[in-house]
Amino acid sequence: MTTNLIELEVDGGIATLVLNRPDKRNAMSDEMRTAFIDALERVAADKAIKALVLTGAGKGFCAGGDIAGMERRMNAPAGEVGFNGWHRQQRVHHTQALLHTMPKPVIAAVNGAASGLGADTALACDFIIASEWANFSWSYILRGIVPDGGGMYFLPRRVGLVKAKELIFTGRKVDVDEALALGIVDRKTSGETLVADAQSWAAELSRGSSTALALGKTILNQSFELSAHQVFAQGSQAQGICYTSSEHRESVMAFLAKSAAKE
Structure with a gap:
């Protein structure tokens, strides 16, 4: 452009x-x-x-x-x-x-x-x-x-x-x-x-999960204004979203496959 x-x-x-x-x-x-x-x-x-x-x-x-x-x-x-x-x-x-x-x-x-x-x-x-x-x-x-x-x-x-x-x-x-x-x-x-x-x-x-990065950045940008309780609460919600992401699933499956191959 x-x-x-x-x-x-x-x-x-x-x-x-x-x-x-x-x-x-x-x-x-x-x-x-x-x-x-x-x-x-x-x-x-x-x-x-x-x-x-x-x-x-x-x-x-x-x-x-x-x-x-x-x-x-x-x-x-x-x-x-x-x-x-x-x-x-x-x-x-x-x-x-x-x-x-x-x-x-x-x-x-x-x-x-x-x-x-x-x-x-x-x-x-x-x-x-x-x-x-x-x-x-x-x-x-x-x-x-x-x-x-x-x-x-x-x-x-x-x-x-x-x-x-x-x-x-x-x-x-x-x-x-x-x-x-x-x-x-x-x-x-x-x-x-x-x-x-x-x-x-x-x-x-930017090599890591785009989902985790975007959610983490959003919380970090507010962390000076929020209480610890609020940061934990927002972190819990963000983590719930991360659990459902394809990036999380693919990385965990790749790690498990690599571990199984070493056994």
Whole structure:
């Protein structure tokens, strides 16, 4: 699947989605977001796709929200600014939720600057692998706004509350080595092999049961908000579903056959 703004390729069960607006450092316009949502929904629905790698074209991962779009919103009639902003937020949150709740592993392969919404988009993925050219900044404060792409939820869970406040209050740039030390980045690799390394990692993460992975991810995503009792209860329900899956049955039968052959 290819559009002017989004490229999506699938190889060996691994989808690679490229934000393709390099002349704007892949800043997210409304049109690009629509194409992004369509691509994410396709990946989520396609059972043949086992994992997703997200990266950016050119020198940047994603420079955040499109400044031209911000200008248009400010120039809207006064009585429409609030509702227009609310409507845009619904689209932003839907996009980030698609990444966060994707029922398969999602890896952000950060090839350059991830700023504002771009940094939040990386955090909405399960894992982040970054090149030596990557950097991160929650630069919303410099535009007089707050992180609206999940940064106030995801960042404290990676770096702790106090450090998250410092990064959000200052909007300063974090280079890849500091990001790795803080836990923002999970792995660092060469820019030349970044996407290939991300794809290899995605294949490793998605070798197991797709059913068990999707159910386990759903519970893990909520585990900081749920009580132990609730996690156990959801785990029991998920396990009941796993018991009925063909993946569970086939793996158990293969194990029993192998054991019988050794006797």
